[in-house]
Amino acid sequence: MTSSPETENHGANGGIQSGRYYGQGIPYLPLDSYPGKLIAIEGTDGVGRSTQIQLLREWLEVKGYGVIETGWTRSELMQPTIELAKSSNTLNKLTFVLLYATDFADRLEKEIIPALKAGFVVLSDRYIFTALARAGVRGTDRAWLRSLYGFAIAPHLVFYLNVDVKTLIGRVLESRGMDYWESGMDMKHGDDIYDSFRAYQNKLLREYSSMADEFHFSVVDARRSVDHIQDELRKQVSAFLEPAEKQPEPALMR
Amino acid sequence: MLNNLTKTHEYPGKLFVVEGIDGSGKSTQLGLLAKWLTAEGHRVFVTEWNSSALVKAATKSGKKKNALTPMTFSLLHATDFADRLLYKIIPPLKAGMIVLADRYAYTAFARDATRGVDRQWVRDLYSFGVKPDLGLYFRVPIEVSLDRLMARRVKLKFYEAGMDLGWSANPVESFRLFQGKVLEEYDRLVDEFGLEVIDARTSITEQQRLVRKVIAQHVQTSGVETIDDELA
Numbered sequence: 001m002t003s004s005p006e007t008e009n010h011g012a013n014g015g016i017q018s019g020r021y022y023g024q025g026i027p028y029l030p031l032d033s034y035p036g037k038l039i040a041i042e043g044t045d046g047v048g049r050s051t052q053i054q055l056l057r058e059w060l061e062v063k064g065y066g067v068i069e070t071g072w073t074r075s076e077l078m079q080p081t082i083e084l085a086k087s088s089n090t091l092n093k094l095t096f097v098l099l100y101a102t103d104f105a106d107r108l109e110k111e112i113i114p115a116l117k118a119g120f121v122v123l124s125d126r127y128i129f130t131a132l133a134r135a136g137v138r139g140t141d142r143a144w145l146r147s148l149y150g151f152a153i154a155p156h157l158v159f160y161l162n163v164d165v166k167t168l169i170g171r172v173l174e175s176r177g178m179d180y181w182e183s184g185m186d187m188k189h190g191d192d193i194y195d196s197f198r199a200y201q202n203k204l205l206r207e208y209s210s211m212a213d214e215f216h217f218s219v220v221d222a223r224r225s226v227d228h229i230q231d232e233l234r235k236q237v238s239a240f241l242e243p244a245e246k247q248p249e250p251a252l253m254r
Numbered sequence: 255m256l257n258n259l260t261k262t263h264e265y266p267g268k269l270f271v272v273e274g275i276d277g278s279g280k281s282t283q284l285g286l287l288a289k290w291l292t293a294e295g296h297r298v299f300v301t302e303w304n305s306s307a308l309v310k311a312a313t314k315s316g317k318k319k320n321a322l323t324p325m326t327f328s329l330l331h332a333t334d335f336a337d338r339l340l341y342k343i344i345p346p347l348k349a350g351m352i353v354l355a356d357r358y359a360y361t362a363f364a365r366d367a368t369r370g371v372d373r374q375w376v377r378d379l380y381s382f383g384v385k386p387d388l389g390l391y392f393r394v395p396i397e398v399s400l401d402r403l404m405a406r407r408v409k410l411k412f413y414e415a416g417m418d419l420g421w422s423a424n425p426v427e428s429f430r431l432f433q434g435k436v437l438e439e440y441d442r443l444v445d446e447f448g449l450e451v452i453d454a455r456t457s458i459t460e461q462q463r464l465v466r467k468v469i470a471q472h473v474q475t476s477g478v479e480t481i482d483d484e485l486a
Contacts, residue, residue, distance in 0.1 A: 023375065024372040024374060024375045025372070026325055026371075026372075027370050027371065027372050028324060028369075028370035028371075076321075077321055077322075077326060080311065081311055092336075092337075092340050092341075094336045094340065094382065095333055095336045095337045095340070098329060098332050098333035098336055099333055101329050102326050102329035102330050102333060105323070105325040105326050105329055106323070106326050108325075109323050109325060109326070110323075141255070141256050141382075143255045143256075144255060144256050144378065144381060144382065147255065147375070147378040147379075148378070148379060150372075150375055150378075151325060151372075151375065
């Protein structure tokens, strides 16, 4: 399956406005101006997203910002169903995509939008790009996927933690090992989990990279140390938040 | 973009769907149709809206707590549809069987739009579906369907009556308002997707005669009834 020119309506031509819906959105939840900010941290499994989010959260809270974290497949409504589906073998790629989209819709309406309206900085551990990448490498129509997620809000900032497969393999093996889904074993590259992991993550990384321009990713080199990466994130977040918030006395905040 | 829902399918089997609001009598008609087709020697499979095991749990708990928003309601039904399409609908179509669907994507188009979800978004969402060989829409005025439902059951269901929208605290009044809007949406769909309209106010037998007549144009039958009809 290939993408049709409609894909371009969702951003390749510069149609994305951060903080607004990508597509038609949710008609009964119009987004007028709201004080909150949505920051997404994207990247493949084991790249260090949660560590960075933790540090970012600390720092933001010390600076006086209210922070709310949200993650992928964490909604109250869908988590049991998704876990059930993952553990049994009844899930095909289409229902997988739709279950994730349902989960996301639930969190968007019940967590993200209310938090943004209340003025929080919402840190999203993964965002729709993970869903787009995973489904994209599994052959789901890309234009359809973009239309499906037309109800999502374009984050104010998207950090993409970029890493090469070799580095990734080292990190994953050092920490917790390779798991079935992260290795794309469902794609039946073969029985060898190492080969499967490498082939799958390679495809996934290519898919993420191909979205960088389309969705205005800030690409961060995630091969560097945790502190280096965090510094870069903070620099960009400051530059974005502070003019917007007119921080009175930055010196006192230290 | 996918366009399967508007493109004629190439499976050897046939897909017929019935649509209409609650109380239109569509399920009764589908049951009679299944009886007839089976008696005619066809292998028939019947599938119902929102019936896949996978999604039932989530829909149920969501419904119980009234936790579903129009968007999650819509997406859950699409998930159920995808699950049934791939496991229950396409395999029999490939095997050359007749699949009868009690409600189809059009139900989502009508209900979700009424709940305030973007019309084009829902159509795009379901664009992976299979285009039915025939879609029968049982059109009925609200009062007739309400009378039928009240005669059968004591209580109207929460989501069927559109109670989630908070238009009225009275279930009957809410049903009237919600299903009235759903009817308007269905009317848009008739032309857009070429649905065959059946007047669902007439007698069960009369409707079934008409149903068999239109279905006979798509499948091989002994044809007694239709031949009689054409000679008359």
